[in-house]
Amino acid sequence: MAAGKIRRSPLERAEYAIILSTLLLLVVVMVQPLLNLLAVSLSSPSEVARMSGLTIIPEGFSLEVWKLLITNPAVQQGLINSVFITLTSTALGVCFTALMAWGLSRPGLPGRRILLVFVLVTIVFDPGIIPDYFLNKRLGLIDSYWSVILFKLVNAWYLIILIRFFEEVPNEILEAAELDGANVFQTFWYVVLPVSKSALATIALFYFVFHWNDFFRPMIYLNDQSKWPLQVVLRQFVVEGDKIAMVGLENSVNYTGASQINIRALSAGMILLTIVPILAIYPLILKFFTKGTMSGALKG
Template sequence: MTRANSTRFERLEQTIIVSSLLLMVVVTVQPILNLLAISFSDSAQVPGMSGLAVVPRGFSLDVWTLLIANPEVQRGLLNSLFITITGTILNVTFTALMAWALSRPRLPGRRILFVFVLATIVFEPGLIPDYFVVRELGLLNTYWAVILYKLVNAWYLIILIRFFEEVPGELLEAAELDGANAFQTLWKVVLPLTMPALATITLFYLVYHWNEFLRPMIYLNDSSMHPLQVVLRKFVLDGDKSSMVGLAAMSNYQGAAQISTRALNAGMIMLTILPILAVYPLILKFFTKGTMSGALKG
């Protein structure tokens, strides 16, 4: 094959790849833009909007005003933030500590401990045994029943172990010669070098806690403790608009009863999506850093 034909083929290949990626972006983003447009549209014009519309009709903030002012939505948002932030901090901390220990070749019983980790993947307990354990521990109707579940995810633990094992032994030996103990070596040497892996599992844990709704529905009997996802299910899946519209008398918002259910559902869905979308750019920068980038710091 000549160089000209090779160049033509490469351009065609690049065009196909770029076009495919653009199509995937459009397919992914379009539904989100549609929900956003509906939530900012005048309720009287929402029924005429198709599923492809991405521009609001008759711009209005009525839906967002009602959502933000609703006490149940406010409580759900605060509950979700507490569960997600607390859970993610504990998850990342204990996963990193356990991964650091299991990545050390001189750890006694390392292989046996790793077998137990793999066993949790294959033999995960069912919902009923899990419920009995939570009940016996006295964690029913507490946030900890949701936060402490899978405090260390075995898959994410394996990812961190592999990254920790790739840190050159020379750097660890240099830290030991400088008088650093195990925790100092982990904090000042290993973690900065494995930031891409930490960012990855942090994002995974964040998304998991933020999207969790099954366990809160089972273990949190007090509705005031429900996270935003449970509130979303109540409004969207159960079609419960009464509590939302009932806010009209409390807030003197006379237009609440006229708000379209479709617009209200769209706004509620976007309210649960936007916080995670806002976190992605903050973590994304760590994905492009190499494992050894921290070693170049002075």
């Protein structure tokens, strides 16, 4: 038998084949709708109406939909707003969540149990949209990006995840840093954070997906349409069918074929625009999950 080759019994091979087939089926089920959206958005406007929901090959290749979407001011501004809100919220969320989790993970923190109870209370009792709206109005945050960015700046669920992770950081590492003369903040920055990359990446991914997909709060608090993120633009267009206002066809009188663009094709293009950034960030984050959490932290 070749070195390193694993020999499986017939039962194990059958189980492996079933698992592999199931995973491939799940991949097909999840990827097919995305391919259908791509095919619809790349098809000729005159052919879109005849395409089924299972079609994955464009009918009469055309880039008219993407030209119209990419050059549209509302879509461009919505994409810029989404990127700004999401990146700012994610960066601040990870920063403040990590700082708070590190403090609450230390057994000697005065009032630690009381603070943890308050954290749990925020999970069980949600303040509701009306008190939240009046609070933002009193603070002057209505129609401001900060009304969206500051929302759940520290998510209680993510905070608990980081607390549990920081509690498992070996004391040997912390004691070694203390012996080297590091203070609390130096220990946190130079010792704890480097060995917590996988946990921080997980939290960053959660915050990114949450804020990128959020449309309800921006729809309520951002009255200025120039501040709408892409998700609100998508909702107005797809859900309400506001083809003229949201896609800007009223400004495209001289655009060849603009009046013939199928609303289904435009919807497919808009949906893909909101999905692609989420799909693109996963490979960037995935490398942190494949590495050992404490890799290189302890030496024999």
